[in-house]
């Protein structure tokens with residue numbers, strides 16, 4: 001159906017469910033969509049905005065840091081809802097290496113010994129604009145970084161902007177050595193663990209990471225409680241794990257950290273774990289400001305100035321001395337995943353859908369907006385079960401624990417079930433499901449068309465479908481981009497279909513796609529959100545700023561559910577390898593251009609041929625999927641084609657097996673595509689790049705051969 005007739009239908013429809021009933025058409029993987037359209041409609045009538053709001057209120061009533069008694073209470077709540085819907089439910093414990101702050105003391109003095117700040121100060125907003133009803137809860141832990149080292153250090157302070165590799169290099173070029181110093185960096189631009197990774201490599205004694213008001217504070221809009229942005233005392237907690245090396249429990253890379261796993265089978269030496277030895281701690285801008293304001297040294301380069309009302313300096317002289325005393329209590333602590341299963345006709349083909357449950361504090365947006373939505377998805381599945389529905393494929397819903405510390409609950413479960421997951425047909429993630437009204441998604445290329453079709457089946461609270469609103473927002477963005485002439489950045493335009501992002505890292509899809517090659521998606525609905533990982537990400541903030549009537553919760557419950565339904569019931573697995581082939585060909589072309597610019601002597605001939613072969617094979621199988629009928633064994637082959645894209649692991653970080661997607665070693669959140677090759681080029685290392693090109697050629701040829709055989 002074209003977009004004109006779709007809009008007509010919307011205009012005529014009574015809100016909500018008419019789309020699903022009126023719109024069946026060509027859906028990838030179905031020859032005849034009519035029965036599925038009925039199940040879709042039956043499902044979509046169930047997820048309830050009010051109930052989602054109730055789940056959210058209950059789940060976020062107390063701080064529920066992973067491994068705490070309050071966290072266990074939320075596991076019981078989720079397990080009860082899974083059981084009530086008829087899912088076979090289990091609570092799965094793991095023992096993982098977690099730090100809890102014993103003592104956090106940070107102070108700064110000027111050259112004369114006068115105290116400039118002594119903190120950190122507690123997160124607090126005054127009674128103006130309504131105050132905050134949650135901030136005084138005694139169970140709120142002092143703001144800290146997961147995976148931080150312990151230490152008592154005193155040193156001069158240096159400002160390193162966002163703490164990217166380029167920032168540290170620029171600092172060195174300006175003659176400033178961070179060795180023996182405490183580095184002050186602002187949030188943004190990369191994953192916080194990467195900031196500490198580089199600072200430690202260069203000999204820093206400690207790292208302070210603060211939230212600049214230019215990033216998510218008053219420069220962006222009104223501060224909470226008046227608006228949605230970060231107040232002066234608001235702190236962004238978060239893990240400084242070396243996520244790009246490996247995620248999950250630090251003591252058990254590649255192995256499940258089950259409760260009975262003895263210490264003798266764990267890495268118990270902190271120096272060998274995926275985390276820093278030096279102390280790191282987050283700060284509010286209220287606490288960082290007196291440090292920054294009094295620093296000496298040169299004025300910062302262009303682009304390093306943040307939003308505070310004075311000129312920033314690089315430091316490194318004697319004007320400000322900082323004292324950090326950070327003591328962490330590390331031990332193996334128990335965490336709890338909740339897994340709920342709906343048996344399908346095929347017990348081996350799993351559709352896994354998950355969201356994490358643990359929060360730094362109350363976690364209204366991150367992550368329990370996702371948990372509330374998922375519980376309403378499960379509610380809908382329960383109603384279908386009562387009506388006699390049985391999916392073709394087996395469905396598993398997962399409520400992960402300790403995601404915030406480094407994707408621990410998901411990684412350990414994935415490592416435990418690696419064998420079975422080789423047949424899992426998809427993993428669907430949602431983390432920050434709702435912080436506002438703007439839908440967005442990331443996916444492997446083979447699932448992008450699938451995801452577009454899912455969002456075409458779900459109504460948007462704004463009218464029309466989720467897909468219509470998503471496309472309209474992207475087109476409006478593009479127009480703004482045209483007017484502002486973004487520094488020569490050319491972008492793919494959303495004129496006909498929505499752009500879907502590339503999976504990087506920072507949430508629970510990472511072990512599925514990047515370690516095991518399970519095709520994955522990640523969805524969320526965004527808006528102005530300045531209280532990330534602070535005590536102010538709570539129910540009060542949520543109902544004032546994100547979704548007062550929970551209609552976006554309902555929307556996300558439906559999108560999440562329709563993803564699961566279509567993947568579980570499709571006649572042919574709805575993978576689009578034609579899109580995959582096109583994407584990979586684009587990545588290869590871009591890498592070749594970069595290598596040429598760097599004048600690296602690398603031979604790309606075999607890679608060109610392999611990419612072309614993979615693209616052609618993808619075209620052939622996509623035609624079969626579009627027809628909605630396929631010979632026996634076709635689905636298994638299509639799934640195997642993704643597993644074939646796993647290699648022996650990336651240099652220096654072999655846990656990451658996927659040859660097309662990984663988080664960047666020096667970005668963390670952002671994906672690096674064909675990572676082995678591109679990181680070889682960035683490192684200016686021709687031999688390493690050639691080796692990685694050869695790995696990629698092997699994987700693409702293997703995957704192409706599987707697709708070619710399937711298309712015969």
Ligand SMILES: [Zn+2]
Pocket residue numbers: 356366367403431432
């Ligand atoms: Zn999260």
